[in-house]
Amino acid sequence: DAADRQSMTADGIVLDGEGPLHQQIRRAIARPILSGAWAPGRRIPSEHDLVARFGVSRMTVNRALASLAGEGLVERRRKAGTVVAARSAERAV
Numbered sequence: 564d565a566a567d568r569q570s571m572t573a574d575g576i577v578l579d580g581e582g583p584l585h586q587q588i589r590r591a592i593a594r595p596i597l598s599g600a601w602a603p604g605r606r607i608p609s610e611h612d613l614v615a616r617f618g619v620s621r622m623t624v625n626r627a628l629a630s631l632a633g634e635g636l637v638e639r640r641r642k643a644g645t646v647v648a649a650r651s652a653e654r655a656v
Contacts, residue, residue, distance in 0.1 A: 574608065575600065576616070584619050588627035596636050596647050603649040607637060610645075 575595050578587040595601040608616070613624045628645055631637045638648045 576608065576613075578617065584617070585623050585626040585630070588613065588617060588619070588624060589630045592627065592631060593634075593636055596631075601647045603647050605647045607645050607647065 576591045578584075578591055581587065592607060601607070610621055610624045610628065613619075613627075614621050617624075628637065628639060632639050632645075635648055637645050639645045
């Protein structure tokens with residue numbers, strides 16, 4: 564139930580239940596980045612952790628992270644993981 568999911572996500576990543584899973588995961592990760600709760604350089608949970616947390620395929624998580632990277636919100640680094648990107652001077656939300 565929702566309370567279980569909420570308690571399981573101490574870092575604030577919670578799905579909203581609206582639309583495709585990859586979009587829900589993308590929004591759940593974008594929320595703390597855009598609010599400033601996650602500072603640039605902060606490592607986000609690994610693909611493996613997100614797959615386990617949400618019970619989705621690795622491709623679903625990969626699609627969400629690729630979308631965030633395309634928007635410039637995160638930087639994906641091979642062997643190092645995904646981190647919050649440095650903020651540009653102005654970015655449309």
